[in-house]
Amino acid sequence: MLHQTIPGMFTSPPRQAGFSTARIGGEAWRVYVLRGVDRTVAVAQREIVRDEIASNAAIGAALPAALLIPFSWLLVWLTLHRTLRRLDLLAADLATRGTMATEPLPLHGIPQELTPLITSMNGLIVRLQAALSAQKRFLADAAHTLRTPIAAMQIEIDNLVAGAPLALPRLAALAAGARRSAQLTDRLLRLARLDEPPALPATRFDAARLLLDCVADHAALAARKHIELSATIPPRFLVTGAEDDVRTLFGNLIENAVTYTQAGGTVDISLRRSQAGGCAEVRDNGPGLPEGAQARIFERFFRATPEVAEGTGLGLAIARRIAERHGFGLEVTNRTDAVRGVMATVTMPGSWA
Template identity: 40%
Template sequence: MTTALSIRRTAFLWLAGLMATIGICAAAASYLLVQSEAADFLDNQLRQIALYVGNERSTPAVGPDSTAQHDPEDDFVVQVWDASGTPLRQSHPAVEIARQSGTGFADIATDRDRWRVYTLAAPDRTVQISQDMSVRQELATSAALQAALPIIVLIPLSLLTLGWIIDRIMARLNRLAGAVAARDTTTDDPVPIGDVPTEVVPFVSAINLLLARLHGLLERQRRFISDAAHELRTPLAALQIQIDNLRHDDRDGRFSERLGELEAGIRRATGLVGKLLRLARYDAREAAPAPQPIDLVRLALDTVARLTPFAESRGIDLGITRQDKAVAQGALADFEIILDNLVENAVRYTPPGGVVDVAVSVVGREAYIEVSDTGPGIAEDDMPHIFERFFRARPQDGEGSGLGLAIAKAAAERQGAQLTLAMREDQTGLRARLLVAR
């Protein structure tokens, strides 16, 4: 499996490689050119000295500069012969460089060194100027390195500048990604393209087209659920009336059992229709009622009181284990829906003889309501899907519709609360926590 590089890393690697290659080639070319120029310059020095050197013997003048420190190896070797070949001048008697027969440059090797020699052969004299090749190489290399050094230094600086430029470019794409990620499914406005690079505008336009199609699909889905739920309420109510009439006419009770089963099925269908309508309202992002103070302990007590008959019918011990005083701001109806669904879900999936505990706790500026059960819990693979609609965790032999937790999650999001589910650590079972800000 291959991993695709990011646009930023790909652009940086390619441009950095290109700039490094250009810099290295430029530095190498500069080095070679400067070295060649330095050699030509030194050769010209040899020629100029040969042209203007005199025949007279001389001794070094004593003056202010006579004590200046210098490397004797850097000195030129000056040799002058007359027409008969008799030496007239020899600047370094210890250096023996053979006299050349013709005018021109030559590379001569002695026992100790290699020399670059220029010979000027005239009818009345021969002048020969020599320079140590190692000195020439040292001077040329130093000049070449000084010329290449700025390029070598500029390469890492240019790479840093390149990274900064790419970061600036990618920041616009990151802002675009953040704007798309922060959009709500109910938002109709397209993604703005004012700050989008020209090359990315077609991609953003395609995203806007896709979002428009998705919004239309979701709107049709919400409308279908709402319309279908509304249409189902009337025939279910009519069926309930017919059952009541049949039960009234069934004086000897011959059909009471079947009528009871039919009535239970209608109650389940009516409950499902009610949940679908509630989900449709949450999906439509209807404005929540005006917030009001909610006593969380009173809310928990009322919920337990409402669901105690249901818990007793299933042999479940339902109660409250902690009652910290806590008041939250929000819509009471939404909090009732959340807690009813959590407690009902816990009672429904806890086996007979189990326990369902409700606790109201306060930690700092936050309060939370916990619903803990002793049921089988939820498999780790099912946990990421637990708030999906119509999803029922294994085992699926219960009576639930798969909408209770989805409704509770939607109601919690509308109230700005945080709803989480996790396996209990002290024993088997599930713990649901509703966290609210006081």
């Protein structure tokens, strides 16, 4: 006898035991048949229902994983960004540090894995600062010690010149050597002081008047060499800084121009407005800078044309250090106006009164 939950599904009991696929009423059914001794049981389910159940199960299993993957990537990105951001800040701190910086690199916020590296770098900074300090102390002490015997030698030479007119040529050469030694000593001392951390007084002064004074200070030297010294300086340009240091900056540039310009040449000094505020220029028609010298012009003891005139090679190094301490721009290049010679340019923030 045939009993069915859905009447009319089977016209006769299925013969094949186990799983099979049958087409009933135009639809595909999945059928499972279990045969016994005196009866047969068949269970059937539409294929479309089975596919729907399988699809829903697959979606239910895959959806959490699909949602977890982007969240995992976001978490990894945020973690890396935070870590690399700290490294970027550390790199920026290193890039903006000057040679006089003594503060250790901060350890706050640095990943634990990088802490030994930063600690080692801090130790290196301390050792480098100690070496630089020792070098600066030696330079300052040596220059200061040399001043007394050089000054005494200069006095004795002057006394000999007064009492021995027949030996004037040799004594004049000795006097010139003593003056050069004294000048070198003074510049070494000034350079040693400029290597110290800046402590600029907050004074406001007229850079135009100061530049004009520097021109007047070098008028005698220009006259002895028959060099025409001209100045185009409008009145009242106010800047903030150390007036004595800026005087040294202007004086070194003018002295260089006069020293390296041949007799009969010209040196033009001017001050004009610029986007930064003011721009001071010192132009000469001397021999100019030889090829490749511009890259080294600010190195200590470097002289681009030693065969033209004597010097210490420290004037431009001192000028650049002063410019850096004041936030001025300083360039020394060959002239670009079809005239042979050198042009030194100082750009300064300030106000025209």
